[in-house]
Amino acid sequence: MTTIARMAISLDGFTAGPDQSPDHPLGVGGEKVHTWSFGDVHPVDARVVAEADAGIGAYLMGRNMFDGDRGPWNLSWRGWWGEEPPYHCPVFVLTHHARDPLEMRGGTTFHFVTDGPDRAMELAREAAGSNRVAIAGGAATVRHYLAAGEIDELLLHQSPVTLGAGESPFAGLDLALTPIRAVQSPKVTHLTYRAR
Amino acid sequence: MTTIARMAISLDGFTAGPDQSPDHPLGVGGEKVHTWSFGDVHPVDARVVAEADAGIGAYLMGRNMFDGDRGPWNLSWRGWWGEEPPYHCPVFVLTHHARDPLEMRGGTTFHFVTDGPDRAMELAREAAGSNRVAIAGGAATVRHYLAAGEIDELLLHQSPVTLGAGESPFAGLDLALTPIRAVQSPKVTHLTYRAR
Numbered sequence: 086m087t088t089i090a091r092m093a094i095s096l097d098g099f100t101a102g103p104d105q106s107p108d109h110p111l112g113v114g115g116e117k118v119h120t121w122s123f124g125d126v127h128p129v130d131a132r133v134v135a136e137a138d139a140g141i142g143a144y145l146m147g148r149n150m151f152d153g154d155r156g157p158w159n160l161s162w163r164g165w166w167g168e169e170p171p172y173h174c175p176v177f178v179l180t181h182h183a184r185d186p187l188e189m190r191g192g193t194t195f196h197f198v199t200d201g202p203d204r205a206m207e208l209a210r211e212a213a214g215s216n217r218v219a220i221a222g223g224a225a226t227v228r229h230y231l232a233a234g235e236i237d238e239l240l241l242h243q244s245p246v247t248l249g250a251g252e253s254p255f256a257g258l259d260l261a262l263t264p265i266r267a268v269q270s271p272k273v274t275h276l277t278y279r280a281r
Numbered sequence: 282m283t284t285i286a287r288m289a290i291s292l293d294g295f296t297a298g299p300d301q302s303p304d305h306p307l308g309v310g311g312e313k314v315h316t317w318s319f320g321d322v323h324p325v326d327a328r329v330v331a332e333a334d335a336g337i338g339a340y341l342m343g344r345n346m347f348d349g350d351r352g353p354w355n356l357s358w359r360g361w362w363g364e365e366p367p368y369h370c371p372v373f374v375l376t377h378h379a380r381d382p383l384e385m386r387g388g389t390t391f392h393f394v395t396d397g398p399d400r401a402m403e404l405a406r407e408a409a410g411s412n413r414v415a416i417a418g419g420a421a422t423v424r425h426y427l428a429a430g431e432i433d434e435l436l437l438h439q440s441p442v443t444l445g446a447g448e449s450p451f452a453g454l455d456l457a458l459t460p461i462r463a464v465q466s467p468k469v470t471h472l473t474y475r476a477r
Contacts, residue, residue: 096294097294097451098293098294243472245458245459245460246457246458249452249454255443255445256445259310259445260441261313261441261442262441262442263441264441264465264466264468264470267465267470267472273460274460278441
């Protein structure tokens with residue numbers, strides 16, 4: 086079974102800008118690494134994303150990605166994605182706070198895991214069965230599983246912009262990956278690496 | 282006339298590692314971004330480099346790239362490249378120190394320009410005629426000409442490794458480039474951008 090992670094990233098290696106806050110959940114300037122995925126999406130980019138999202142049986146997600154780590158644990162928060170999130174399968178959220186599973190429309194159920202990342206990975210693999218597990222983000226969660234050697238394939242949607250500072254999925258890691266594939270549209274370069 | 286720059290760079294955006302010194306002219310770990318170009322070069326990589334180096338009529342280079350900025354200006358230093366450097370045309374070295382032109386074998390002559398980067402660019406364009414001008418490096422020199430809008434095409438040889446810290450050609454720049462081409466070998470990804 087394959088575990089993948091995909092992330093939009095800047096040319097200087099940041100997945101979010103500096104100073105993340107409720108007003109700037111992606112950090113200052115962070116939306117620039119996502120503009121290729123907004124609005125009129127280029128067919129090349131749409132195909133890469135569709136292929137990456139096919140056959141995913143479960144997602145893993147850090148707390149910061151679920152709620153922006155916005156102060157106290159808020160049991161009425163239902164995520165950023167509306168009532169029908171784009172996951173359509175179980176999503177395991179890493180958190181220090183217990184909460185009952187949150188069932189959304191379209192097949193997404195958020196499960197809150199307080200027993201640490203190893204246990205969360207175990208649960209995600211069980212739930213995925215023969216399908217793939219995907220790390221949804223954010224940077225700290227991807228970094229953790231990269232360091233642990235748990236990610237088989239890393240797909241970077243590298244936008245041709247610089248952020249100067251922010252969240253790096255590589256901080257503190259001494260990585261040597263293997264290039265598998267490079268696909269480019271006029272907006273963004275999609276780089277797939279074998280990561281273990 | 283086209284001005285280009287090409288650089289080997291890490292996945293986290295560094296062209297050299299931290300703590301550059303005479304013992305580590307590329308900074309600690311910096312050689313990892315160059316390993317694809319040593320020894321048994323992959324044919325894909327060899328072709329990309331040959332195409333990039335074709336039709337160059339003059340190079341620009343920062344002092345740090347010429348001599349590692351090793352203390353006092355040393356008039357007997359003849360560069361890192363032996364008696365026949367790989368440039369085979371005029372190379373304009375940005376420096377605060379005057380020196381007579383240094384003619385090497387194979388067509389390379391180092392010219393030392395003390396009148397600043399604008400004048401160096403002017404001299405390089407004159408020397409190149411209808412051929413292209415290439416910024417040879419290092420990071421600070423590329424950064425200067427990127428910021429000045431003087432670079433048409435930026436070619437990044439992006440190695441699938443992380444350095445964690447070091448020299449960034451993007452530091453302090455708010456860039457938005459346009460992807461032109463992505464070519465990949467099993468060792469490195471070559472990304473060409475339009476930079477103005």
